[in-house]
Amino acid sequence: MTEEKSPTALDRSDSRVRHDEGIIGAVRAFMDRIRSGDLGMLPVAVGLVLIATVFTSLNPVFLAPNNLVNLLFDAAAVGCISLGVVCVLLLGQIDLSIGSMSGLASALMGVLWVKMGLPVPLAILAALAAGALAGLVYASFLNRFGMPSFVSTLAGLLALLGMQLYLLGSTGSINLNYNSALVRFGQILIMPAWLSYLLAVLPGVVIVVTGLRAMRRRAEANLSNPGLSVLLAKTGLLTVALLIAVSYLNTGRGVPYMFGLFVLLVVIMNYALTRTKWGRSMFAVGGNSEAARRAGINVNRIRLSAFMLCSTLAALGGVLSAARLASSSQQAGTGDVNLNAIAAAVIGGTSLFGGRGSAWSALLGVLVIQAISNGLTLLNLSSSLRYMITGAVLAIAVIVDSLARQSRASHGRA
Amino acid sequence: MGSSQSTTGEPILRLRGVSKQFGAVSALTDIDLDIHAGEVVALVGDNGAGKSTLVKTLAGVHQPTAGSIEFMGRPVTLDSPGTALDLGIATVFQDLALCENLDVVANLFLGHELAPWALDEVQMEVRAWTLLQELAARIPSVREPIASLSGGQRQTVAIARSLLLEPKIIMLDEPTAALGVAQTAEVLNLIERVRDRGHGVVLISHNMEDVRAVADRVVVLRLGRNNGVFDANTSNEELVAAITGASENSVSRRRARKLEEMDHSS
Ligand SMILES: Nc1ncnc2c1ncn2[C@@H]1O[C@H](COP(=O)(O)OP(=O)(O)OP(=O)(O)O)[C@@H](O)[C@H]1O
Numbered sequence: 001m002t003e004e005k006s007p008t009a010l011d012r013s014d015s016r017v018r019h020d021e022g023i024i025g026a027v028r029a030f031m032d033r034i035r036s037g038d039l040g041m042l043p044v045a046v047g048l049v050l051i052a053t054v055f056t057s058l059n060p061v062f063l064a065p066n067n068l069v070n071l072l073f074d075a076a077a078v079g080c081i082s083l084g085v086v087c088v089l090l091l092g093q094i095d096l097s098i099g100s101m102s103g104l105a106s107a108l109m110g111v112l113w114v115k116m117g118l119p120v121p122l123a124i125l126a127a128l129a130a131g132a133l134a135g136l137v138y139a140s141f142l143n144r145f146g147m148p149s150f151v152s153t154l155a156g157l158l159a160l161l162g163m164q165l166y167l168l169g170s171t172g173s174i175n176l177n178y179n180s181a182l183v184r185f186g187q188i189l190i191m192p193a194w195l196s197y198l199l200a201v202l203p204g205v206v207i208v209v210t211g212l213r214a215m216r217r218r219a220e221a222n223l224s225n226p227g228l229s230v231l232l233a234k235t236g237l238l239t240v241a242l243l244i245a246v247s248y249l250n251t252g253r254g255v256p257y258m259f260g261l262f263v264l265l266v267v268i269m270n271y272a273l274t275r276t277k278w279g280r281s282m283f284a285v286g287g288n289s290e291a292a293r294r295a296g297i298n299v300n301r302i303r304l305s306a307f308m309l310c311s312t313l314a315a316l317g318g319v320l321s322a323a324r325l326a327s328s329s330q331q332a333g334t335g336d337v338n339l340n341a342i343a344a345a346v347i348g349g350t351s352l353f354g355g356r357g358s359a360w361s362a363l364l365g366v367l368v369i370q371a372i373s374n375g376l377t378l379l380n381l382s383s384s385l386r387y388m389i390t391g392a393v394l395a396i397a398v399i400v401d402s403l404a405r406q407s408r409a410s411h412g413r414a
Numbered sequence: 415m416g417s418s419q420s421t422t423g424e425p426i427l428r429l430r431g432v433s434k435q436f437g438a439v440s441a442l443t444d445i446d447l448d449i450h451a452g453e454v455v456a457l458v459g460d461n462g463a464g465k466s467t468l469v470k471t472l473a474g475v476h477q478p479t480a481g482s483i484e485f486m487g488r489p490v491t492l493d494s495p496g497t498a499l500d501l502g503i504a505t506v507f508q509d510l511a512l513c514e515n516l517d518v519v520a521n522l523f524l525g526h527e528l529a530p531w532a533l534d535e536v537q538m539e540v541r542a543w544t545l546l547q548e549l550a551a552r553i554p555s556v557r558e559p560i561a562s563l564s565g566g567q568r569q570t571v572a573i574a575r576s577l578l579l580e581p582k583i584i585m586l587d588e589p590t591a592a593l594g595v596a597q598t599a600e601v602l603n604l605i606e607r608v609r610d611r612g613h614g615v616v617l618i619s620h621n622m623e624d625v626r627a628v629a630d631r632v633v634v635l636r637l638g639r640n641n642g643v644f645d646a647n648t649s650n651e652e653l654v655a656a657i658t659g660a661s662e663n664s665v666s667r668r669r670a671r672k673l674e675e676m677d678h679s680s
Pocket residue numbers: 436439440441459460461462463464465466467468508
């Protein structure tokens with residue numbers, strides 16, 4: 001700043017605004033946000049606690065460390081798909097073919113690897129490329145012909161499923177080698193305890209370091225700061241929670257590498273969405289695409305990136321689930337995969353109406369979905385009931401989303 | 415019909431025979447317009463005269479059906495808003511075109527964020543505050559979503575955004591329609607400051623007082639056609655006549671009636 005420092009911070013000159021400082025202020029601001037319909041992660045947190053209590057009371061095995069480890073193994077594949085769904089939902093678009101895409105990717109990888117003898121990395125790359133191509137096609141249909149993604153991806157759902165069946169045609173399913181690195185990654189590879197503890201502490205360290213730097217820069221620029229206590233309290237809570245979770249999992253088998261990969265992808269996506277120009281453009285296009293266009297954003301390119309990311313992540317999910325099941329089959333990607341991935345994103349707090357959401361919603365949502373499916377499996381309930389209950393949970397999530405949207409509108413928060 | 419000879423040199427923007435059709439509607443027909451550096455051109459006309467359509471054509475939002483546009487002596491095709499912005503043509507749209515789900519800072523810098531791979535939020539926030547203070551903006555917090563702002567506050571944000579990139583030409587489509595007294599004065603001051611810096615300004619307004627206060631030339635559009643260029647000293651009657659297309663019109667009749675009433679009462 002070149003001007004002399006004014007006594008009040010640059011952003012504190014309007015007397016009408018209550019400025020929340022310190023921990024009490026942070027809590028008060030949080031309550032305000034909730035009341036105005038900006039629910040964030042609250043419904044998920046409540047949902048998870050509810051689910052855990054119900055299932056544990058019905059069958060104590062639910063909370064056993066090794067069951068939770070299994071749950072995390074299962075969550076990674078759908079989680080990846082869900083992360084892609086977040087991207088298209090942010091634009092107010094949808095991809096209904098993610099299930100088929102993941103199935104096709106797993107079939108493609110199985111055929112290329114087992115039947116044609118390609119090295120695994122190449123087979124995986126080919127599957128991911130197929131995903132990128134599908135996304136390219138949807139985005140082109142939308143950009144060129146204005147074809148709603150709802151329709152093009154519905155067509156894609158069938159077309160991709162057809163290709164999957166065609167690829168697997170004669171055999172129906174391909175078994176993957178149990179001793180291969182990929183299947184071990186999908187079934188047994190667990191982080192050593194020291195690594196999992198290190199990774200549990202890392203977020204806290206990163207948050208404090210970047211937080212302190214931001215505070216220093218804000219102070220230099222004569223902007224107000226929410227206060228050190230808030231930063232430390234938040235970080236402390238997070239670190240303690242992560243350490244408890246990790247040490248609990250380590251009393252069982254430990255933290256799966258595959259889940260670590262998924263969380264890493266979530267963190268990268270979160271950075272891209274919140275800290276880059278591309279992420280800003282995604283939110284802008286989702287909020288008001290004409291305004292985004294007039295601001296000079298290439299809306300077509302943003303759509304292209306979102307659809308390609310979504311299909312590619314769906315393909316990656318397919319590869320991971322093939323690794324998890326040690327097979328590429330005609331069933332891969334069918335059934336409730338589609339619904340689960342979309343439901344996870346919405347349950348996690350990404351709006352179906354575009355312009356709101358975060359990468360974390362994929363992580364939180366998929367935990368809810370997997371917890372339900374895992375708990376119901378433990379109760380020996382048939383998949384018919386599982387489908388019904390998951391459907392009901394999705395309906396509730398969408399209702400919460402719609403109500404929160406109305407409430408935000410009346411509180412001026414869009 | 416007075417034409418301008420006040421400004422010298424090459425115009426920044428030169429339009430010749432620009433037409434725009436929306437299906438069967440001819441919103442613009444054969445428009446000629448020159449905008450020079452360091453001048454304020456007011457664009458006036460009745461509702462539906464085609465002012466916004468003209469501005470949107472120059473902003474790259476609409477493509478003209480016919481005609482040529484020259485920027486700094488070079489023929490250009492404004493095929494997208496991005497192209498126009500890159501050339502240095504900034505616009506405040508009548509409908510503002512802000513993203514309600516994003517906060518003020520994000521809207522100000524939309525499409526031109528600082529440090530695209532690691533957004534520099536602090537720097538952006540500081541520049542946002544400085545810019546808004548220049549406009550005497552009354553905005554409580556730049557970290558609230560646009561949806562929570564009043565109409566006038568939004569308008570200020572839209573104006574601030576157009577200034578951010580140091581454009582060569584800035585086009586304001588009814589920028590003061592929703593503004594308070596102090597804010598309107600600031601915007602008029604600002605228009606003069608921008609002109610003095612040697613930029614061109616296009617101002618659309620229905621408020622003849624504002625127009626007369628800052629404009630160097632007044633360009634009248636009527637039913638999508640040029641209907642005369644006047645200088646700022648032209649009388650109100652003359653302007654109104656050009657805008658409505660006749661000296662005998664509802665405005666002059668109303669004024670005559672008012673005068674008559676005053677005569678009677680005194
Ligand atoms: N996108 C569009 N599609 C079809 N017709 C349009 C479109 N935009 C403008 N028009 C028509 O073009 C004409 C000029 O409209 P324009 O918005 O330019 O008027 P204006 O001079 O800005 O009026 P106002 O003072 O009310 O803002 C109108 O007849 C309008 O109906």
